Amino acid sequence: MENILEVRDLHxxxxxxxxxxxAVRGVNFEVKKGETIGIVGESGCGxxxxxxxxxxxLPQPPAQYKQGSIMFNGQDLLKKxxxxxxxxxxxxxxxxxxxxxxxxxxxxxxxxxxxESLMKHQGMFAGEAHKQAIELLKxxxxxxxxxxxxxxxxEFSGGMRQRAMIAIALACRPKLLIADxxxxxxxxxxxxxxLELMKELQDKTGTxxxxxxxxxxxxxxxxxxxxxxxxxxxVETGTVDQIFYxxxxxxxxxxxxxxxxxxxxxxxxxxxxxxxxxxxxYPPIGCPFFARCEYAMEVCRNHKPALEEMGENHQxxxxxxxxxxxxxREEFAQ
Amino acid sequence: xxxxxxxxxxxxxxxxDVLLEVRNLKKYFNAGGGTxxxxxxxxxxxxxGETLGVVGESGCGxxxxxxxxLRLYDATEGQVLFEGKDVHKASPxxxxxxxxxxxxxxxxxxxxxxxRMTIGxxxxxxxxxxxxxxxxxxxxxxQELLGLVGLKPxxxxxxxxEFSGGQRQRIGxxxxxxxxxxxxxxxxxxxxxxxxxxxxxxxxxxxxQDKMGLTYLFIAHDLxxxxxxxDRVAVMYLGKIAELAVSEHLYSSPLHPYxxxxxxAIPIPDPEVERRRQxxxxxxxxxxxxxxxxxxxxxxxxLFAMESCAKxxxxxxxVKPDHFVACHLYNEKMMGADVRKV
Numbered sequence: 001m002e003n004i005l006e007v008r009d010l011h012x013x014x015x016x017x018x019x020x021x022x023a024v025r026g027v028n029f030e031v032k033k034g035e036t037i038g039i040v041g042e043s044g045c046g047x048x049x050x051x052x053x054x055x056x057x058l059p060q061p062p063a064q065y066k067q068g069s070i071m072f073n074g075q076d077l078l079k080k081x082x083x084x085x086x087x088x089x090x091x092x093x094x095x096x097x098x099x100x101x102x103x104x105x106x107x108x109x110x111x112x113x114x115x116e117s118l119m120k121h122q123g124m125f126a127g128e129a130h131k132q133a134i135e136l137l138k139x140x141x142x143x144x145x146x147x148x149x150x151x152x153x154x155e156f157s158g159g160m161r162q163r164a165m166i167a168i169a170l171a172c173r174p175k176l177l178i179a180d181x182x183x184x185x186x187x188x189x190x191x192x193x194x195l196e197l198m199k200e201l202q203d204k205t206g207t208x209x210x211x212x213x214x215x216x217x218x219x220x221x222x223x224x225x226x227x228x229x230x231x232x233x234x235v236e237t238g239t240v241d242q243i244f245y246x247x248x249x250x251x252x253x254x255x256x257x258x259x260x261x262x263x264x265x266x267x268x269x270x271x272x273x274x275x276x277x278x279x280x281x282y283p284p285i286g287c288p289f290f291a292r293c294e295y296a297m298e299v300c301r302n303h304k305p306a307l308e309e310m311g312e313n314h315q316x317x318x319x320x321x322x323x324x325x326x327x328x329r330e331e332f333a334q
Numbered sequence: 335x336x337x338x339x340x341x342x343x344x345x346x347x348x349x350x351d352v353l354l355e356v357r358n359l360k361k362y363f364n365a366g367g368g369t370x371x372x373x374x375x376x377x378x379x380x381x382x383g384e385t386l387g388v389v390g391e392s393g394c395g396x397x398x399x400x401x402x403x404l405r406l407y408d409a410t411e412g413q414v415l416f417e418g419k420d421v422h423k424a425s426p427x428x429x430x431x432x433x434x435x436x437x438x439x440x441x442x443x444x445x446x447x448x449x450r451m452t453i454g455x456x457x458x459x460x461x462x463x464x465x466x467x468x469x470x471x472x473x474x475x476x477q478e479l480l481g482l483v484g485l486k487p488x489x490x491x492x493x494x495x496e497f498s499g500g501q502r503q504r505i506g507x508x509x510x511x512x513x514x515x516x517x518x519x520x521x522x523x524x525x526x527x528x529x530x531x532x533x534x535x536x537x538x539x540x541x542x543q544d545k546m547g548l549t550y551l552f553i554a555h556d557l558x559x560x561x562x563x564x565d566r567v568a569v570m571y572l573g574k575i576a577e578l579a580v581s582e583h584l585y586s587s588p589l590h591p592y593x594x595x596x597x598x599a600i601p602i603p604d605p606e607v608e609r610r611r612q613x614x615x616x617x618x619x620x621x622x623x624x625x626x627x628x629x630x631x632x633x634x635x636x637l638f639a640m641e642s643c644a645k646x647x648x649x650x651x652x653v654k655p656d657h658f659v660a661c662h663l664y665n666e667k668m669m670g671a672d673v674r675k676v
Contacts, residue, residue, distance in 0.1 A: 192598075218601050220601060262561060
């Protein structure tokens with residue numbers, strides 16, 4: 001399958017009063033046509049920054065793209081001018097944001113917010129675009145779309161707003177949809193509705209989806225492949241089965257063990273990951289997970305492990321898989 | 335139709351074990367031209383040393399219930415009996431005494447600690463108010479509490495902004511423990527924290543419970559976490575408790591259609607399980623608590639709604655031992671010809 005998006009060696013920093021925060025440090029991943037990839041990690045691991053950089057939404061300054069490339073359809077987005085980016089945003093790449101309460105314009109009717117991109121990108125006239133907006137609202141399951149299209153965001157509930165936002169993001173049939181924590185602000189029953197809707201629409205339109213989330217349950221439900229990020233780096237990538245059943249990085253393993261599962265017994269204790277993520281003002285020289293890793297070795301302190309092949313489509317960055325790791329590796333394998 | 339307390343047997347012969355009884359508790363708020371029925375008529379009890387989990391979607395009244403139990407809000411109607419004493423009838427002096435037994439841990443560790451006070455003063459405030467310790471003893475006690483929640487004794491002179499979210503929540507816990515309470519309302523203590531930190535705080539709460547014999551009311555919207563923490567779980571919907579049962583029973587054989595939908599909506603972090611699962615996806619949104627539906631509050635989204643659901647409010651009844659549910663599907667008299675077991 002051909003790659004629609006390739007992110008290569010991406011470095012992003014923020015210049016703050018305290019110094020340079022190296023939020024993304026050498027991220028590599030690709031998205032194939034029609035697949036859903038999940039980017040998981042804790043807050044501050046750089047997953048949202050990575051996503052926003054694809055749309056080039058980060059204000060510069062303070063943000064700075066230090067290195068790397070983001071190839072979309074064979075073109076490097078980082079080399080594009082703002083004017084060219086505007087042709088891609090909302091047209092070829094759509095985005096759904098976390099908080100539907102704040103990411104819609106409260107002073108614009110829902111319909112106008114949808115027709116905006118249709119008229120700009122597709123050259124539709126107002127009447128035609130209005131009709132299309134009603135169609136889109138119908139597609140995302142909003143009842144009485146012809147009435148709703150003339151309402152303002154405050155007249156919508158949280159779940160409905162998220163549906164409206166999906167309608168906006170999909171208006172121009174983008175090739176890639178970036179969903180940044182699309183259900184985090186929603187209740188579980190509404191979350192189930194939205195996830196169901198996203199799957200349905202993907203079947204219909206064949207868009208690729210990048211799903212950013214910290215909820216491993218959502219990942220298991222939605223994704224084909226998973227990218228695990230920690231402290232601005234990719235520590236492991238693989239298919240959803242490889243990540244959940246054969247995690248090769250201690251962080252992935254720790255993450256999976258620290259969440260309770262509905263089908264787990266009460267007496268099984270949770271195994272938290274001790275400590276907190278490193279401060280990216282002063283990122284560690286070696287493995288970023290060194291300080292919290294129960295399998296840490298001397299080499300991890302000062303030498304950064306590279307992403308190594310663990311199997312087909314499965315990569316992890318960990319010294320445990322080095323031949324010299326010896327018994328430590330067996331400990332981990334258990 | 336009213337659900338009355340008297341019909342509910344107070345856990346046959348185990349009355350001694352009951353630490354807290356909530357009877358027909360109601361809390362209404364006036365909101366410009368209407369009444370928000372945040373908590374409308376809930377009845378349950380909490381046994382000594384157990385954790386009662388409360389789950390529900392946002393706006394279902396779970397936090398209001400927790401706060402009303404502690405009398406942070408005055409109840410509109412109903413009783414809260416703590417060791418037999420009515421919290422809402424207590425005089426100011428009695429209430430102050432009760433506060434030593436009942437404490438709270440708040441949701442947002444960023445908003446619930448005064449940024450101008452040192453950690454020592456935040457924790458020590460309770461000691462001062464209740465005149466529990468002063469001088470050197472006060473400092474020793476604070477340091478002991480810090481150690482108890484996994485912080486260092488020399489953190490005593492630091493300010494909240496110097497701590498991470500997880501550490502702040504530990505400070506909040508230390509503050510609640512300062513007066514040596516028997517009962518703590520934990521209002522979404524982990525929802526503001528990262529996944530790997532959540533487990534740390536949850537384990538701390540469990541350890542403290544074992545060590546000090548605490549009783550918790552654990553409020554959260556994360557059902558997996560509630561299951562992990564709780565002995566019994568209450569499911570709330572629009573100001574009412576829909577179902578209450580021992581947590582294993584509730585999760586393995588939920589009775590109320592809302593509980594079933596809620597459980598099926600939670601994604602499980604296991605791709606195999608997810609592929610095999612059939613989901614019940616509820617239609618629509620939660621109705622406004624200003625104007626809840628007649629009869630059963632859940633009927634507008636319920637897959638099994640019958641005619642009687644709109645007319646008659648379901649009775650809160652014990653269908654199986656220790657398994658309470660408010661639903662007409664489990665009421666023999668209501669069922670009649672329209673038998674549709676879930």
